[in-house]
Amino acid sequence: MTSMGQKEIICAANWKMNKNPQETEKYLKELVQLAPSGSQASFAIFPPALCLATAAQALKGSQIGWGAQNTHFENSGAFTGENSAEVVKGLGATHCLVGHSERRSLFGETNEDCAKKVAAIQSQGMIPVLCLGESLEQRESGETNQVILKQLREGLKSVDWSKALWLAYEPVWAIGTGKVATPDQANEAQAVLRKELVAMVGAEKAAAIPILYGGSVKPDNARELAQQPEVDGFLIGGAGLVLESLMKIYTAANNKS
Ligand code: PEP
Numbered sequence: 001m002t003s004m005g006q007k008e009i010i011c012a013a014n015w016k017m018n019k020n021p022q023e024t025e026k027y028l029k030e031l032v033q034l035a036p037s038g039s040q041a042s043f044a045i046f047p048p049a050l051c052l053a054t055a056a057q058a059l060k061g062s063q064i065g066w067g068a069q070n071t072h073f074e075n076s077g078a079f080t081g082e083n084s085a086e087v088v089k090g091l092g093a094t095h096c097l098v099g100h101s102e103r104r105s106l107f108g109e110t111n112e113d114c115a116k117k118v119a120a121i122q123s124q125g126m127i128p129v130l131c132l133g134e135s136l137e138q139r140e141s142g143e144t145n146q147v148i149l150k151q152l153r154e155g156l157k158s159v160d161w162s163k164a165l166w167l168a169y170e171p172v173w174a175i176g177t178g179k180v181a182t183p184d185q186a187n188e189a190q191a192v193l194r195k196e197l198v199a200m201v202g203a204e205k206a207a208a209i210p211i212l213y214g215g216s217v218k219p220d221n222a223r224e225l226a227q228q229p230e231v232d233g234f235l236i237g238g239a240g241l242v243l244e245s246l247m248k249i250y251t252a253a254n255n256k257s
Helices: 021-034 049-058 085-090 101-107 111-123 136-140 144-155 183-201 203-207 222-226 243-253
Strands: 010-014 043-046 065-068 095-098 127-132 166-169 211-214 233-236
Touching: 010 211, 010 243, 021 043, 021 049, 021 243, 043 095, 049 065, 085 111, 095 111, 111 127, 111 144, 127 144, 136 144, 144 183, 166 183, 183 203, 183 211, 183 222, 222 233, 222 243, 233 243
Parallel strands: 010 043, 010 233, 043 065, 065 095, 095 127, 127 166, 166 211, 211 233
Antiparallel strands: none
């Protein structure tokens, strides 16, 4: 909660395949300086896997969350090129993304894979951020709720409700396109997810699961989106690559400017 008694909006940045270790160090050290004390836990940064060791050093002693954009669901084995949740945790990470739409569309990740990854991440004591959202075609044919509910139910098949979990509603048509969902569209879809969470785990626990919105969040649309009751934070792609815009989104969303 902020001093005004409103909820603190989470700002998570997914860097995708951008930034090298030097850029990671510079950005994160500056973020530690800029992020208001007491609010650092409202930030979570997802650098490329090979920059995670640098992130661990740069964020040491801070409350800023960080982690991988993807993990394998096994702890070890013959999975060339993959990284396990155990190794990510070993570096000190706090969170991991699961099922980002680019993982689903470019790398064939299924809801079943997501379910196993959620379980693996939780078993390591990290917070999975399960991403879900409909395509433009699915929205236009009225299938949004059906699609996101299926992703939710199947992706959380093996979830441990006693452990922390975040969700990120990211309509595929809004990711990296500059086409942001309207505040009503975001709130409506997130209310559908919340209602299902209530049915799955009860009102109290459902209310404690942050649901982030992702898809072309920028400093100039953050405030209005953040005012929606079901929007607990943002998962930010492009705008999160520039520290200044991440901070502008944070201040706009939390009414600090
Ligand atoms: C994302 O990659 O999760 C994302 C929301 O990207 P962008 O903010 O660039 O749309």
